[in-house]
Amino acid sequence: MSDASHKITATGSNHSVGIVQPQHAAFTEPLALDCGRSLPSYALVYETYGQLNAMGNNAVLICHALSGDHHAAGFHAETERKPGWWDSAIGPGKPIDTNRFFVVCLNNLGGCKGSTGPLSIDPDTGKPYGPDFPIVTVRDWVNAQHHLMQHLGMASWAAVIGGSLGGMQVLQWSISYPEAIAHAIVIAAAPKLSAQNIAFNEVARQAIITDPEFFGGRYAEQGSIPRRGLMLARMLGHITYLSDDAMRAKFGRELRSGQVNYGFDVEFQVESYLRYQGTSFVDRFDANTYLLMTKALDYFDPAHDYGDDLVAALTPAQADFLVVSFTSDWRFAPERSREIVRALLAAGKRVSYAEIESNHGHDAFLMTIPYYHRVLAGYMANIDLTGSNQSGAL
Amino acid sequence: MSDASHKITATGSNHSVGIVQPQHAAFTEPLALDCGRSLPSYALVYETYGQLNAMGNNAVLICHALSGDHHAAGFHAETERKPGWWDSAIGPGKPIDTNRFFVVCLNNLGGCKGSTGPLSIDPDTGKPYGPDFPIVTVRDWVNAQHHLMQHLGMASWAAVIGGSLGGMQVLQWSISYPEAIAHAIVIAAAPKLSAQNIAFNEVARQAIITDPEFFGGRYAEQGSIPRRGLMLARMLGHITYLSDDAMRAKFGRELRSGQVNYGFDVEFQVESYLRYQGTSFVDRFDANTYLLMTKALDYFDPAHDYGDDLVAALTPAQADFLVVSFTSDWRFAPERSREIVRALLAAGKRVSYAEIESNHGHDAFLMTIPYYHRVLAGYMANIDLTGSNQSGAL
Numbered sequence: 113m114s115d116a117s118h119k120i121t122a123t124g125s126n127h128s129v130g131i132v133q134p135q136h137a138a139f140t141e142p143l144a145l146d147c148g149r150s151l152p153s154y155a156l157v158y159e160t161y162g163q164l165n166a167m168g169n170n171a172v173l174i175c176h177a178l179s180g181d182h183h184a185a186g187f188h189a190e191t192e193r194k195p196g197w198w199d200s201a202i203g204p205g206k207p208i209d210t211n212r213f214f215v216v217c218l219n220n221l222g223g224c225k226g227s228t229g230p231l232s233i234d235p236d237t238g239k240p241y242g243p244d245f246p247i248v249t250v251r252d253w254v255n256a257q258h259h260l261m262q263h264l265g266m267a268s269w270a271a272v273i274g275g276s277l278g279g280m281q282v283l284q285w286s287i288s289y290p291e292a293i294a295h296a297i298v299i300a301a302a303p304k305l306s307a308q309n310i311a312f313n314e315v316a317r318q319a320i321i322t323d324p325e326f327f328g329g330r331y332a333e334q335g336s337i338p339r340r341g342l343m344l345a346r347m348l349g350h351i352t353y354l355s356d357d358a359m360r361a362k363f364g365r366e367l368r369s370g371q372v373n374y375g376f377d378v379e380f381q382v383e384s385y386l387r388y389q390g391t392s393f394v395d396r397f398d399a400n401t402y403l404l405m406t407k408a409l410d411y412f413d414p415a416h417d418y419g420d421d422l423v424a425a426l427t428p429a430q431a432d433f434l435v436v437s438f439t440s441d442w443r444f445a446p447e448r449s450r451e452i453v454r455a456l457l458a459a460g461k462r463v464s465y466a467e468i469e470s471n472h473g474h475d476a477f478l479m480t481i482p483y484y485h486r487v488l489a490g491y492m493a494n495i496d497l498t499g500s501n502q503s504g505a506l
Numbered sequence: 507m508s509d510a511s512h513k514i515t516a517t518g519s520n521h522s523v524g525i526v527q528p529q530h531a532a533f534t535e536p537l538a539l540d541c542g543r544s545l546p547s548y549a550l551v552y553e554t555y556g557q558l559n560a561m562g563n564n565a566v567l568i569c570h571a572l573s574g575d576h577h578a579a580g581f582h583a584e585t586e587r588k589p590g591w592w593d594s595a596i597g598p599g600k601p602i603d604t605n606r607f608f609v610v611c612l613n614n615l616g617g618c619k620g621s622t623g624p625l626s627i628d629p630d631t632g633k634p635y636g637p638d639f640p641i642v643t644v645r646d647w648v649n650a651q652h653h654l655m656q657h658l659g660m661a662s663w664a665a666v667i668g669g670s671l672g673g674m675q676v677l678q679w680s681i682s683y684p685e686a687i688a689h690a691i692v693i694a695a696a697p698k699l700s701a702q703n704i705a706f707n708e709v710a711r712q713a714i715i716t717d718p719e720f721f722g723g724r725y726a727e728q729g730s731i732p733r734r735g736l737m738l739a740r741m742l743g744h745i746t747y748l749s750d751d752a753m754r755a756k757f758g759r760e761l762r763s764g765q766v767n768y769g770f771d772v773e774f775q776v777e778s779y780l781r782y783q784g785t786s787f788v789d790r791f792d793a794n795t796y797l798l799m800t801k802a803l804d805y806f807d808p809a810h811d812y813g814d815d816l817v818a819a820l821t822p823a824q825a826d827f828l829v830v831s832f833t834s835d836w837r838f839a840p841e842r843s844r845e846i847v848r849a850l851l852a853a854g855k856r857v858s859y860a861e862i863e864s865n866h867g868h869d870a871f872l873m874t875i876p877y878y879h880r881v882l883a884g885y886m887a888n889i890d891l892t893g894s895n896q897s898g899a900l
Contacts, residue, residue, distance in 0.1 A: 380701070
């Protein structure tokens with residue numbers, strides 16, 4: 113047990129977890145990967161919010177999506193303007209209530225925010241892994257997360273929660289470690305990518321890989337960055353995160369300068385938005401990591417090992433499930449969530465399903481939508497922690 | 507009148523128009539463009555199928571879409587394997603029946619298949635226009651097409667027909683030259699692009715413009731081609747042309763080699779398809795032209811000059827309209843066609859509307875879908891050419 117080390121400076125004001133410090137966990141046992149290779153050693157960077165109770169049964173794992181990281185809530189410094197990526201849902205009195213739960217979020221293997229990934233030194237060569245970092249899968253991530261759980265002195269999670277690619281990790285948890293996950297919250301996810309999803313990923317990858325500054329993934333050694341490719345990948349991603357309706361509401365066909373200029377500079381507001389999203393992403397993300405994340409998405413297909421039978425794949429699960437989708441999400445449409453729900457029901461699992469009315473597209477899962485947050489809060493409030501010595505303020 | 511010059515070697519066999527020869531029309535009067543510039547002179551390359559009748563009232567104009575050209579039907583040589591891009595619909599006994607109609611299709615201004623465009627010599631400099639070719643709009647194209655009509659000795663079209671960007675030209679014809687178009691067939695189009703449509707175009711443009719081989723559009727002078735950018739633009743385009751269902755039916759999640767290889771080479775069939783479509787496009791299309799075509803799409807918005815009132819914009823139209831959409835088209839969804847239909851009805855126009863069941867996405871407009879072709883054929887058969895001296899075999 114290592115409770116003390118996870119103490120954070122929670123101010124409690126503004127329903128924020130306050131200032132948080134990323135922590136590191138080093139693992140020296142090799143990790144065997146789906147691709148057949150293994151990592152001889154690795155480190156995971158993570159953050160925690162709230163406190164583990166004495167029973168050790170109030171821990172919640174948050175799994176991040178494609179470009180997410182371990183910084184899910186709070187601030188790294190008093191001067192920081194933007195909180196963690198899911199601060200809207202995590203904190204004292206928030207749907208994932210840190211007055212009640214001990215919340216853990218990590219940067220996944222292959223990431224670029226501190227966990228072992230392409231930017232890390234390969235012990236075999238003494239140089240950054242770069243493109244030699246092995247392909248990692250959702251199952252590999254879950255295995256690494258399981259090691260982190262043990263490292264933190266816990267035997268199970270009260271809940272594992274994630275949206276999009278994060279939701280896939282939740283599904284995998286319920287299959288790989290059925291006894292270690294009491295509640296599974298799968299948000300805006302799919303049981304596997306569609307051909308169209310893979311196609312978008314492939315265009316993004318080709319944008320990066322064909323960028324002359326990519327140098328076969330060894331751009332760092334060349335002192336360069338495949339800026340153009342990463343920018344294009346992000347622009348494209350943003351189109352799939354927003355619904356057509358959301359784009360209409362947000363930008364319509366508004367001209368940036370108020371008049372048509374008949375040129376190739378930014379003409380419409382939506383172009384300006386995409387270029388900004390694309391260029392700012394380059395400064396905070398690594399191209400090799402982006403490639404790895406899209407591959408993890410492509411390969412995720414838990415039914416594959418069970419003769420394409422999702423019911424069979426989910427049969428081992430013991431968790432109680434909450435599945436959430438958003439009406440205007442066309443990246444992982446409600447129908448993809450219903451596939452999960454139908455398979456869970458057919459496998460005899462306990463499952464609640466909420467289809468949230470929203471015109472924000474896939475991005476909705478990160479937004480403060482009142483009904484969505486009430487569903488999340490209600491489900492979390494019903495998680496039974498009896499037997500623990502918790503009190504309201506624990 | 508220049509009937510004789512349009513005679514084609516129609517074999518009549520296989521319902522094909524047979525071997526066709528592209529023709530050129532040169533225009534020496536300057537053409538004023540929407541962007542404020544003008545072309546001092548220009549040429550249009552076109553093809554014709556069937557014969558103009560003595561009344562000159564059986565001519566049909568086919569307007570091409572983004573990557574189309576003047577070669578809509580037949581073959582350029584006996585050895586040619588692939589016919590023109592809309593050979594399925596144009597020919598003797600086909601929906602656009604060349605036994606009855608004189609069909610004209612041209613390459614639009616700014617194109618790269620023979621009409622004046624970025625590859626043409628700028629008379630002011632003696633060098634190819636390249637990126638200095640002016641931005642052209644759908645209205646500019648329609649004006650140039652009107653000059654071609656007059657050049658061919660005709661006062662009007664029995665019908666103007668087009669799909670996608672071609673359908674936008676049809677709408678513009680009905681507004682710009684109401685007396686010169688008796689029937690307007692608008693297929694898989696929209697009254698203007700949505701923010702999402704513009705966003706996809708912008709990513710495609712950025713892929714081309716940021717390609718280091720683009721050289722600000724002067725790649726020809728550098729002896730280079732922005733292959734990567736054009737490839738990415740085309741890959742992205744293809745995702746929007748196919749429906750998610752069509753991709754599922756066509757590729758599913760089929761692995762190309764039958765097994766997962768955990769690498770960045772082609773893994774799924776859909777990746778292979780997209781890379782092929784992308785790389786083959788580079789050999790037959792010009793990057794500057796691609797940029798121009800996407801801009802023509804972005805700028806099309808006939809309602810804009812009428813206080814965003816599409817009904818007011820369409821009020822001058824005198825044509826009889828057929829509007830066609832396809833259920834699985836998400837690039838220009840049926841709802842976009844219904845916007846056109848509602849505005850036409852509100853403006854008191856005669857309009858038929860067919861929503862065709864298809865899972866082929868936007869691409870459906872080029873496909874031989876029996877119900878679709880029956881609708882087209884039925885509408886065309888009802889076009890009244892009485893007063894002409896035509897007989898069945900004219």
